[in-house]
Amino acid sequence: MTKEKTPSQPTNTIAMAGDNEYNENSDQQYLAMKACLPLFEGLTFGPNATFVDYGCSQGAASMVVMQKLVSQLPPHSTVTVAFNDLPSNDFNSLIKLLPSIAPADSTKVIYPHIVPNSFYNPVMPNGTVDIAYAMSSIHWLRQMPLPKTASESFKEYLHRRSAENTIAAHKDLIEFLRLRGREVKPGGKLIVAAPSPCADDTDGRISGNEKLRLALFEAIDILMDAGKLPPNSADGIYPPSHVHTEQTFRAAVKETNSEWLVEDVYNQIVPHSAYQTMLESRKQTKDPQALENFEKAYASIVVDWMLAVFKPFMKSWWIGKGLEEGLCEEVFQECSNITKEEFVNSGGSRLPVAQDFVFVKLGRSQRL
Numbered sequence: 001m002t003k004e005k006t007p008s009q010p011t012n013t014i015a016m017a018g019d020n021e022y023n024e025n026s027d028q029q030y031l032a033m034k035a036c037l038p039l040f041e042g043l044t045f046g047p048n049a050t051f052v053d054y055g056c057s058q059g060a061a062s063m064v065v066m067q068k069l070v071s072q073l074p075p076h077s078t079v080t081v082a083f084n085d086l087p088s089n090d091f092n093s094l095i096k097l098l099p100s101i102a103p104a105d106s107t108k109v110i111y112p113h114i115v116p117n118s119f120y121n122p123v124m125p126n127g128t129v130d131i132a133y134a135m136s137s138i139h140w141l142r143q144m145p146l147p148k149t150a151s152e153s154f155k156e157y158l159h160r161r162s163a164e165n166t167i168a169a170h171k172d173l174i175e176f177l178r179l180r181g182r183e184v185k186p187g188g189k190l191i192v193a194a195p196s197p198c199a200d201d202t203d204g205r206i207s208g209n210e211k212l213r214l215a216l217f218e219a220i221d222i223l224m225d226a227g228k229l230p231p232n233s234a235d236g237i238y239p240p241s242h243v244h245t246e247q248t249f250r251a252a253v254k255e256t257n258s259e260w261l262v263e264d265v266y267n268q269i270v271p272h273s274a275y276q277t278m279l280e281s282r283k284q285t286k287d288p289q290a291l292e293n294f295e296k297a298y299a300s301i302v303v304d305w306m307l308a309v310f311k312p313f314m315k316s317w318w319i320g321k322g323l324e325e326g327l328c329e330e331v332f333q334e335c336s337n338i339t340k341e342e343f344v345n346s347g348g349s350r351l352p353v354a355q356d357f358v359f360v361k362l363g364r365s366q367r368l
């Protein structure tokens with residue numbers, strides 16, 4: 001038997017689907033940001049504050065937080081607002097949203113900054129940041145997980161990947177906290193919304209989450225069988241992300257030698273709002289065709305939501321496996337359409353898609 005060569009683990013450089021696609025399909029992350037806003041209540045700052053969003057993407061959620069922080073500044077303040085993400089991020093879409101944070105009080109002056117760099121590197125000068133926040137971003141790992149090997153079943157691969165990601169996520173979170181610990185001023189805050197392990201039909205809550213992922217892998221199988229995708233097209237498309245819990249946060253904070261203190265933490269399930277919209281629509285009619293159309297509309301929204309995150313990883317992997325670059329968008333669209341059909345056919349479109357989140361507010365200790 002030939003021993004499989006262990007591939008190396010490259011650093012992740014891939015951002016979300018560009019051309020504003022993430023902004024248009026990130027309704028659930030937007031709701032997660034809203035659920036996090038109570039942690040920003042009552043924060044006070046001096047007249048020259050600095051606010052930084054780590055992993056801002058195209059800015060739809062980020063701007064709401066910045067608006068809130070700017071509104072809490074005293075009159076005659078100047079403020080640096082910095083938006084950080086990977087260099088491959090579509091910052092142009094974010095820049096177009098900057099006017100939305102113009103303060104109602106014209107005595108406040110805003111200096112926006114774009115910082116294209118990994119947040120696993122230093123992002124801001126030491127001791128300059130008053131409020132750091134990271135919404136749906138720090139669960140993103142520094143390195144790409146190893147892909148599925150030829151000898152592994154999909155189940156074995158998912159098991160291995162989860163175990164490896166648990167270790168990587170702990171290491172990465174400590175690194176993130178250490179780096180932000182240098183950048184945030186003593187007394188400053190770091191506020192985080194991070195996906196947590198979600199309902200997967202094994203914890204008593206029935207959700208459409210698993211069916212959504214399975215629909216995607218089914219669609220890829222269909223396209224591989226049809227010869228439209230190269231073999232192994234499903235093996236390395238998982239984004240490099242892992243979930244966090246209150247316990248994993250507390251464990252990482254503990255390793256920062258009292259640099260950070262947990263000031264507040266809560267958990268919440270954040271359902272995708274398209275499910276509620278479908279339920280409301282269904283109340284209006286008994287027409288079977290209309291009911292079917294509502295389900296299809298729901299399927300379309302949640303598949304587009306999932307693919308706004310998966311798309312760049314799928315395309316990158318498929319091209320690496322030999323798919324011609326010129327055909328990639330067409331095949332991707334076909335994959336998206338089949339995923340929507342599969343999600344409806346499997347009954348997923350009658351179930352809520354939801355993500356558990358953990359919300360954490362950390363205070364930078366006064367100790368230098």
Ligand SMILES: C[S@@+](CC[C@H](N)C(=O)[O-])C[C@H]1O[C@@H](n2cnc3c(N)ncnc32)[C@H](O)[C@@H]1O
Nearest residue numbers: 015029055057061085086118119135136137140
């Ligand atoms: C799911 S999006 C969340 C975006 C936004 N904060 C929101 O709440 O909608 C995750 C973001 O984290 C960014 N990201 C992932 N790894 C990163 C890294 N190492 N450094 C900076 N940003 C990163 C991704 O590019 C992406 O824009």
